[in-house]
Amino acid sequence: MVTEEEIEHVSKLMKIEIDDHKEYVEKVHTMINYFDILDSAGVESEEISVQEIPISNLRDDEYIPFNQKLIEKLKHYKGTYVRAPKMSS
Amino acid sequence: MNLKISALDYVQEVKNGNISAEDFVAKTLEQIHRVDDKLHAFLSVNENAVEQAREIDKKIKSGKKIGDCFGMPISIKDNLCIKESKTTCASKMLENFIAPYDATVIAKLKEQDAIFVGKVNMDEFAMGLTTEFSAFGPSKNPWNLEYVPGGSSGGSAVSVSAFECVASLGSDTGGSVRNPASFCSTVGYKPTYGLISRYGLISYANSIEQIGPLTRTVKDTAFMLNLISGVDSKDNTTIDNNNEDYLLGINSGIEGKKIGIIKEMIGEGIDPAVLSATKEAISKLEGLGATCEEISLDMVKYSVAAYYTITATEAGSNLARYDNLRYGYDFPVEGYEFNSYISKARRNFGPEVKRRMILGGFVPSAGHAGKYFLKALKVKSKLTKEVNEAFKKFDLLIAPTVPILPFKLGEKINDPISLFLVDINTVTANLTGKPAISIPFSHSRGLPIGIQLLADSNKDKLLLQAAYALEQTVSLPEVPI
Numbered sequence: 386m387v388t389e390e391e392i393e394h395v396s397k398l399m400k401i402e403i404d405d406h407k408e409y410v411e412k413v414h415t416m417i418n419y420f421d422i423l424d425s426a427g428v429e430s431e432e433i434s435v436q437e438i439p440i441s442n443l444r445d446d447e448y449i450p451f452n453q454k455l456i457e458k459l460k461h462y463k464g465t466y467v468r469a470p471k472m473s474s
Numbered sequence: 475m476n477l478k479i480s481a482l483d484y485v486q487e488v489k490n491g492n493i494s495a496e497d498f499v500a501k502t503l504e505q506i507h508r509v510d511d512k513l514h515a516f517l518s519v520n521e522n523a524v525e526q527a528r529e530i531d532k533k534i535k536s537g538k539k540i541g542d543c544f545g546m547p548i549s550i551k552d553n554l555c556i557k558e559s560k561t562t563c564a565s566k567m568l569e570n571f572i573a574p575y576d577a578t579v580i581a582k583l584k585e586q587d588a589i590f591v592g593k594v595n596m597d598e599f600a601m602g603l604t605t606e607f608s609a610f611g612p613s614k615n616p617w618n619l620e621y622v623p624g625g626s627s628g629g630s631a632v633s634v635s636a637f638e639c640v641a642s643l644g645s646d647t648g649g650s651v652r653n654p655a656s657f658c659s660t661v662g663y664k665p666t667y668g669l670i671s672r673y674g675l676i677s678y679a680n681s682i683e684q685i686g687p688l689t690r691t692v693k694d695t696a697f698m699l700n701l702i703s704g705v706d707s708k709d710n711t712t713i714d715n716n717n718e719d720y721l722l723g724i725n726s727g728i729e730g731k732k733i734g735i736i737k738e739m740i741g742e743g744i745d746p747a748v749l750s751a752t753k754e755a756i757s758k759l760e761g762l763g764a765t766c767e768e769i770s771l772d773m774v775k776y777s778v779a780a781y782y783t784i785t786a787t788e789a790g791s792n793l794a795r796y797d798n799l800r801y802g803y804d805f806p807v808e809g810y811e812f813n814s815y816i817s818k819a820r821r822n823f824g825p826e827v828k829r830r831m832i833l834g835g836f837v838p839s840a841g842h843a844g845k846y847f848l849k850a851l852k853v854k855s856k857l858t859k860e861v862n863e864a865f866k867k868f869d870l871l872i873a874p875t876v877p878i879l880p881f882k883l884g885e886k887i888n889d890p891i892s893l894f895l896v897d898i899n900t901v902t903a904n905l906t907g908k909p910a911i912s913i914p915f916s917h918s919r920g921l922p923i924g925i926q927l928l929a930d931s932n933k934d935k936l937l938l939q940a941a942y943a944l945e946q947t948v949s950l951p952e953v954p955i
């Protein structure tokens with residue numbers, strides 16, 4: 386059973402501020418509860434199939450220059466760096 | 475000027491000199507200006523389209539090589555990048571974002587002299603199936619303005635249905651092309667995973683989404699596929715289709731083909747009118763020489779939960795880039811701590827996006843992944859096995875595209891589970907990577923019903939042949955717009 390506290394905690398981790406608890410917590414709760422149906426699927430012994438792409442099929446790991454001026458379009462571009470908010474201590 | 479013609483007829487008419495690209499595109503823009511106040515299919519309109527069409531007419535007159543589209547007016551879902559054009563994803567977060575490059579599909583269509591008449595509405599970041607989650611307001615269904623047009627590529631379907639373009643491109647993560655195609659009576663196509671490059675499609679759930687055309691006819695869909703499919707070095711998931719010509723032999727018929735009727739998609743909760751249309755479609759396919767038989771896919775009942783678990787997880791990761799440094803709002807960084815700065819920007823995501831991001835943080839998290847995310851991946855694997863088994867016995871599978879008729883705007887917006895279940899018939903194709911098509915088939919209470927056919931991976935050509943055969947049996951009313 387998922388608690389409202391857990392949902393609030395996850396939203397903080399996802400950097401999402403919740404104003405209206407009813408709007409978010411209840412609906413997310415309803416959605417997660419619906420996912421409980423997965424418990425009845427009987428897939429515990431199932432292997433997870435993954436798509437494997439051989440490295441030889443990937444493009445070369447080479448730097449491809451893009452339009453250099455693109456970085457200048459960032460709002461806080463300062464000539465040689467991009468200004469970001471301070472990290473908390 | 476008849477704006478109701480198909481894409482292929484448009485090309486033929488321009489080739490024959492019966493119409494000019496300029497006149498047709500000008501009339502198309504007039505139509506957009508005449509009806510779009512009511513329908514709200516478009517988020518932005520390319521007011522240079524007529525001028526671009528004039529250039530194409532000049533090229534034709536001068537005998538220069540001309541692309542296969544001959545200036546055909548196409549609308550584009552607003553999560554596909556067109557260089558130097560706004561690409562908003564119907565989100566406040568990208569309200570002023572100008573794409574710095576063309577998506578591969580856009581570059582290919584430009585090479586073929588297509589004209590983009592505008593960017594069309596969608597659910598924010600393609601998360602939804604009604605367009606009601608667009609930050610710029612919902613689109614309306616041209617068949618009844620009080621009803622949803624489906625989604626998330628709702629603007630695409632509306633614009634094709636209401637003659638505001640000849641064809642459109644959408645994207646389909648769990649039915650987002652086929653669902654609005656069904657609700658608005660257009661053809662909607664989700665190709666085999668990898669057939670069309672996703673480079674330049676703003677990511678929602680990379681492992682299962684595909685770009686797909688919405689058109690008036692099945693032949694037009696085959697024509698569009700010819701133009702936009704194939705390997706792209708910028709998308710490593712693309713597959714080589716050996717330049718398949720999907721139009722060639724489209725009228726081959728379905729004599730002798732075996733079709734499986736997916737039992738779980740015509741069961742509980744289906745609208746009687748949709749069930750009756752499905753039975754009629756089956757009977758018509760049998761009349762064309764196919765044999766139809768029921769098949770059970772046990773995992774279908776878990777598919778929606780698996781789909782939302784997987785897509786929320788991928789979305790949670792994909793949307794991490796909206797940190798207000800690379801994309802977002804214009805407010806200064808001074809005075810903010812890093813996390814609160816990002817949180818403040820993310821307030822501008824709409825409620826559905828926020829909910830799915832919270833889900834996407836929760837279901838793969840330590841302590842919960844085993845119960846949700848890993849189990850969802852296991853359901854996906856088992857469903858794929860079941861479907862692969864089905865295709866050993868059958869050439870095609872059939873089900874209604876959506877088990878219910880279009881519903882009223884606002885009717886389901888506050889009920890997430892009832893919205894989830896609208897996806898029950900479409901997510902299987904995405905989770906298994908199979909191609910699927912929605913064909914306009916019938917009407918009930920003035921609202922359209924689409925029939926869905928699925929084929930095995932890389933059998934897109936066979937799927938289009940079957941869809942074409944079924945389409946030829948259908949005669950539908952004109953959209954009341």
